[in-house]
Amino acid sequence: MINTHNSLGNMFLEEIEMKVIITEDLSKKFKSFIAVNKINIEIEEGEIYGFVGLNGAGKTTTIRMLLRMMKPTDGKVFLFGKDIAKGFEQWNDIGYIVESTYAYPNLTVRENLELFFMLRKLKEKTLIDNIIEKLKLNEYQNILAKNLSLGNLQRLGLAKALIHKPKLLILDEPLNGLDPIGIIEVREMLRELSQNGTTIFVSSHILAELAKIATKIGIIHRGKLVKELTSVQLEKQLKKRLVISTKDNYKAIELLKQKGWVPSINTKNEIEILDERALSRSDEICKFLTNNGLPPYKLYPFEEDLESFFIRNIRNETS
Incomplete structure (x- = not known):
């Protein structure tokens, strides 16, 4: 006799494992204020998910819960098919920028990356040189972080997020401070990473750039996911x-x-x-x-x- 209950359970687990990010009724309250209200998102490998909303809509709070920097009031987050609240061990497969980029101000660009390399327990020293080259930080590698322009500090933040070649990138306003050339370079880099299988969850207020790379868009307003559609669906709905x-x-x-x-x-x-x-x-x-x-x-x-x-x-x- 077939155990229908087990079969359905196995199908559910297989579906979860196929997705890189799943949230189930993800919610966050601060006293009586509901910052995030039952968000349900599913993102597959290689997708670029553009997360947009007004200031205070709940974008950064959602991102912090995805990274377990903040515990949800209700709901669950699954990354790579695993519940992050239950002994999740794949943090080295994730790179991120949350809100403003942080760097140790009295360390140089290279020293910041070397420290991050050690904290990530990485092995290949060539990763540091490769990411300095990729983010065009060569001429700034011996400059103290506190003396960097906002754009180059953002490049350093991206370098830290990418140095370990993560399978998942979670980026909160990654284009902040970049000049037009820098924005184009990051856009092309994210597109290339996606084509090579990296999944990207990105929040940005520069919607014109987001529209050029996102394969799916989610609109959050007052804590609720009010619209979600693929780039193909978006094209059909644009007036x-x-x-x-x-x-x-x-x-x-x-x-x-x-x-x-x-x-x-x-x-x-x-x-x-x-x-x-x-x-x-x-x-x-x-x-x-x-x-x-x-x-x-x-x-x-x-x-x-x-x-x-x-x-x-x-x-x-x-x-």
Whole structure:
């Protein structure tokens, strides 16, 4: 006779082991204030999970619970299929930055990395040189950490997070202080790590950059995970529209309505057509308006970005 109960239990365990991060109703209260409210997340190997929210939404509190820096009030965290509250021993498979980057101020960049190398009980000395090279810290390796710019201090923090080649990276605002070139370099580095199997959980307020690399996005608002979707789903949900301006937009709207379109006026006093078919028929619309004495002096496609999508969803939750 088949033991159905055991079979279901084994299936559940196998599913947990396939995920790098799982949270089950993860919650944190500070007295009567609910900072994180029943967060359920599942992240697979090689995914880049972008975690976004307003200041105070619960991002850093969630990250601290993922790393066992803070105990949850309720709920569980599983990393690599194991409950981190029960003798978890894979911390050396994880690299992280939480809030501001910390370094020993009176040690040089190299000395900071050497100390971290010893604390991690690593063996290969070449790891230090490799990460200095990768994060472009060569010319700063003998500079005291307290004399580094904010951008180079952030590079040092990333070096510490990456030196041991972790399987999981948990990064809280890793782009802080970086110049545009540095942001691009880190973006490409995270993408390469993901392609090689590293799982990345990243929180950032630079949403345009997050949108370029994240394979999944989670939006947290007032402690709740209010939206979660893949990059493919995000692309489908971003609003697309055709924007038009003529010398008489109100007359143009009446003409467009006669052709079956549903135009409206936006806050910039421009005509918008939300029907995505208008994007592929923009030449036809332009010709129609021109033939009716209203040649557009502005006609362009507009697509919502992650920042606009985020604000729209937050407003929906607030209203």
